Amino acid sequence: MKSARFAVFAALAALALALAPAAHAKLSPTESRMAGTVKAEQERSIALLERLVNQNSGTLNLAGVEKVAEMMRAELEPLGFTVTWKPTPETKRAGHLIAVHKGRADGKKMLLIAHLDTVFEPDSPFQTFTRKDGWGEGPGAGDDKGGMVVIVAALRAMKAAGTLKDANIEIHMTGDEEDAGDPIEKSRADLIAAGKRSDIALDFEGLVRDNGADMGSIARRSSESWTVTATGMSAHSSGIFSAEVGDGAINELARIIRDFRTQLPEPNLTFNVGLIAGGQEATLDTGGIRATANGKTNIVAPIAVARGDLRTLSPEQSARVKDKMAAIVARHLPGTDAKLAFDPGAYPPMAPTAGNKALLDRLNGVNRDMGLPEMAALDPLKRGAGDISFVAADVDGLAGLGTYSTGDHAPGERVELSSIARQATRAAILMSRIAAEKR
Numbered sequence: 443m444k445s446a447r448f449a450v451f452a453a454l455a456a457l458a459l460a461l462a463p464a465a466h467a468k469l470s471p472t473e474s475r476m477a478g479t480v481k482a483e484q485e486r487s488i489a490l491l492e493r494l495v496n497q498n499s500g501t502l503n504l505a506g507v508e509k510v511a512e513m514m515r516a517e518l519e520p521l522g523f524t525v526t527w528k529p530t531p532e533t534k535r536a537g538h539l540i541a542v543h544k545g546r547a548d549g550k551k552m553l554l555i556a557h558l559d560t561v562f563e564p565d566s567p568f569q570t571f572t573r574k575d576g577w578g579e580g581p582g583a584g585d586d587k588g589g590m591v592v593i594v595a596a597l598r599a600m601k602a603a604g605t606l607k608d609a610n611i612e613i614h615m616t617g618d619e620e621d622a623g624d625p626i627e628k629s630r631a632d633l634i635a636a637g638k639r640s641d642i643a644l645d646f647e648g649l650v651r652d653n654g655a656d657m658g659s660i661a662r663r664s665s666e667s668w669t670v671t672a673t674g675m676s677a678h679s680s681g682i683f684s685a686e687v688g689d690g691a692i693n694e695l696a697r698i699i700r701d702f703r704t705q706l707p708e709p710n711l712t713f714n715v716g717l718i719a720g721g722q723e724a725t726l727d728t729g730g731i732r733a734t735a736n737g738k739t740n741i742v743a744p745i746a747v748a749r750g751d752l753r754t755l756s757p758e759q760s761a762r763v764k765d766k767m768a769a770i771v772a773r774h775l776p777g778t779d780a781k782l783a784f785d786p787g788a789y790p791p792m793a794p795t796a797g798n799k800a801l802l803d804r805l806n807g808v809n810r811d812m813g814l815p816e817m818a819a820l821d822p823l824k825r826g827a828g829d830i831s832f833v834a835a836d837v838d839g840l841a842g843l844g845t846y847s848t849g850d851h852a853p854g855e856r857v858e859l860s861s862i863a864r865q866a867t868r869a870a871i872l873m874s875r876i877a878a879e880k881r
Contacts, residue, residue: 468810468811469811469812469871472603472604472605472874473603473811473871473874475599475602475603476599476600476602476603476605476867476870476871476874477599477812477867477870477871479598479599479602479603480595480596480598480599480863480866480867480870481863481867483595483598483599484859484862484863487591487594487595487862487863487866488573488578488859488862490517490591490594491571491578491583491587491588491591491857491862492571492573492578492580493513494510494513494582494587494590494591495570495571495578495580495581495582495583495587496569496570496571496580497509497510497513498560498562498563498564498569498581499558499559499560499582500559500560500561500562500563500564500566501535501559501560501561501563501617501618501619501620501621502563502621503563503564504535504536504617505536506564507535507536507537507558507559507617507618508527508536508537508617510558510559510587511527511536511537511539511558511615511617512527514539514541514558514590514594514615515527515539515541517594518541518594518597518613521543521597521598521601521606522543522601522606522607523541523542523543523611523613524541524542524543525539525540525541526539526540526541526542527539527540528540528632530617530618530623530628530629532623532628533618533622533623533624533625533626533628533629534623534624535617535618535621535622535623535629536558536559536617536618537617538558538614538615538616538617538632538633539558539613539614539615539617540612540613540614540615540632540636541612541613541615542611542612542613543606543609543610543611543612544610545606545607545608545609545610545611545877546608546610546877548880548881549608549609549610549877549878549879549880549881550610550641550642550876550877550879550880550881551610551611551612551639551640551641551642551881552609552610552611552612552640552641552642552643552644552873552876552877553611553612553613553614553636553637553640553642553643553644553833553837554593554611554612554613554614554643554644554646555613555614555615555616555633555643555644555645555646555647555828555829555830555833556586556589556590556593556613556614556615556616556645556646556647556844557586557589557615557616557617557618557619557620557647557829558586558590558615558616558617559582559616559617559618559619559620559621560581560582560585560586560587560620561581561582561585561620561621561851562581562582566581566853567853568580568581568853568854568855569581571583573859576858576859576860577856577857577858577859578856578857578859579854579855579856579857580855580856581855582855583845583847583855583856583857584648584844584845584846584847584848584850584855584856584857585647585648585844585847585850585851585855586619586646586647586648586844588648588844588845588847588857588861588862589646589647589648589843589844589845590615590646591845591862591866592646592843592844592845592862592865592866592869593613593646593869595862595863595866595870596865596866596867596869596870596873597611597870599866599867599870600870600873600874603870603874605870605873605874605877605878606877608877608878609873609874609876609877610877611873611877612636612639612640614632614633614636614829616629616630616633616829619828619829622787622789624786624787625786625787626786626787626788630829630832633829633832633833634832634833634836636833637832637833637834637835637836637837638833638836638837640833640836640837641837641838641881642801642837642838642839642840642876643830643833643834643837643838643839643840644839644840644843644869644872644873645659645828645829645830645839645840645841645842645843645844646843646844646869647828647830647841647842647843647844648842648844648845648846648847648850649842649843649844649845649846649861649865650820650824650825650842650846651846652818652820652821652824655815655817655818656814656815656817656846657817657818657819657820657842658802658805658806658817658818658819658820658840658842659819659820659822659825659840659841659842660794660795660798660799660801660802660819660820660839660840660841661755661791661792661793661794661798661819661820661822661825662791662792662822662825662826662827662828662830662831662834662841663710663712663753663754663755663791663792663822663823663825663826663827664752664753664754664755664760664788664789664790664791664827664831665751665753665788665789665826665827666751666752666753666760666784666785666788666789667730667749667750667751667752667784667785667788668749668750668751668752668767668782668783668784668785669726669730669747669748669749669782669783669784669785670695670698670699670747670748670749670771670780670781670782671745671746671747671780671781671783672691672692672694672695672698672720672745672746672747672778672779672780673691673694673744673745673778673779673780674688674689674690674691674692674693674694674742674743674744674745674777674778674779675687675688675690675742675744675777676722676741676742676743676744677741677742678740678741678742679739679740679741679742680740681742682742683776685776687742687777688775688776688777688778689775689776689777689778690742690743690744690777690778691720691743691744691745691746691778692720692721692743692746693775693778694746694774694775694778694779694780695718695720695746695747695748695780697775698748698770698771698780699715699718699748701770701773702715702767702770705766705770706763706766706767706770708759708763710754710755710759710822710823711752711753711754711755711759711763712752712753712823713750713751713752713753713763714750714751715748715749715750716749716750716751717730717731717733717747717748717749717750718733718746718747718748718749719733719734719735719746719747720735720737720743720745720746720747721735721736721737721741721743721745721746722736722737722738722741722743722744722745723735723736723737723745724743724745724746724747725747726747726749730749730785733747752764752767752784753827754791755791755793755794755822756791756793757790757791757793757835759791760791764784767782768782789827789828789831789832790831790832790834790835791831791834792828792830792831792834792839792841793834794819794822795834795838797838798838798839798840799819800838801838801839801840802817802819802840804872804875804876805817805840805868805872808868808871808872808875809868811871812867812868812871814864814868820842825841825842828841843865843868843869844865845857845858845861845862845865846858846861846865
């Protein structure tokens with residue numbers, strides 16, 4: 443009886459083992475070594491994350507951003523990268539770190555993208571790293587200092603396994619991703635040029651999960667700001683709607699916003715009104731983020747202003763929607779006028795191209811060989827704009843290779859520490875496989 447029970451138990455155990463994902467079952471010995479290196483250096487990676495987080499690098503803390511860049515230089519130069527700090531005083535921002543590793547002359551060129559800055563300036567009460575129950579909490583822990591740590595961990599694993607020597611890698615860590623310098627054409631000129639000479643772009647901003655599943659980001663929507671200024675005749679309110687006075691600026695602005703809401707909606711598009719003011723007088727500050735207004739109930743308002751944003755998935759969609767907005771603004775209620783303007787410095791869209799999808803397929807090949815679930819393409823409505831979009835017109839790309847985090851951009855932002863190793867292993871294997879290919 444005992445032997446029979448044992449036989450049944452052994453059979454069930456064998457079946458369970460057969461049905462369970464085989465960790466690293468299909469990885470080569472070199473790839474298994476990379477996975478082992480990442481795992482062995484996990485505490486080292488967490489220590490680097492802590493140092494980075496404890497150095498404030500709010501976008502407007504120029505000295506702090508440069509200090510984080512120097513910390514990254516100290517990690518990358520020993521790996522064989524030529525590191526350059528590119529100051530950008532003309533954009534009123536700190537600058538960018540650019541690191542280049544030359545490999546095989548005929549090998550594919552990879553562009554890695556991350557950013558040094560955070561949304562937390564020195565006056566924020568949220569300043570230090572804490573660790574608890576498998577999570578690391580602190581300003582920028584996920585966005586994007588976790589992403590920078592993933593890059594370093596992946597490259598160290600490649601170095602240990604011997605795959606880095608042949609890899610052509612250019613890293614751009616921007617210093618103003620959270621609040622881009624102006625003019626943006628200058629602040630992103632080096633990144634755009636790097637995209638034109640690259641074959642693949644990998645963005646190390648945060649991993650997104652949907653219903654608990656890791657997702658692949660093959661698209662990011664644009665981010666643009668617009669202003670509508672409506673004008674009308676200033677007059678006693680008893681004359682409103684008459685042929686002599688007309689409808690007034692506030693009614694004209696209300697019509698425009700209503701028509702935006704009813705006539706613009708289409709898939710993958712969002713548009714928002716974030717600021718509005720109107721009255722006898724209405725003005726915006728130079729940054730367009732504060733408005734002042736005054737007026738009386740018995741005066742027809744001669745001016746009204748609204749500001750908002752627009753997010754689209756492709757250049758074609760952006761052009762189409764802007765034409766619709768312009769047509770709506772041009773119609774006018776009686777006795778009114780209105781103008782539509784778009785701010786300079788827009789983040790372009792990263793459309794979900796076939797090339798981007800093929801790159802996600804490559805990553806899913808890594809997932810299968812690691813014994814991990816495949817990653818579906820993330821709905822672009824669930825991801826904001828990012829720096830990879832500036833190179834999207836020139837090179838196939840994949841976003842979301844950084845850590846998994848929650849509460850980004852708010853006190854309490856925290857990163858799942860185990861995601862450092864998982865993301866670094868994925869990235870190291872993917873980059874090593876790409877580095878072995880010819881252009």
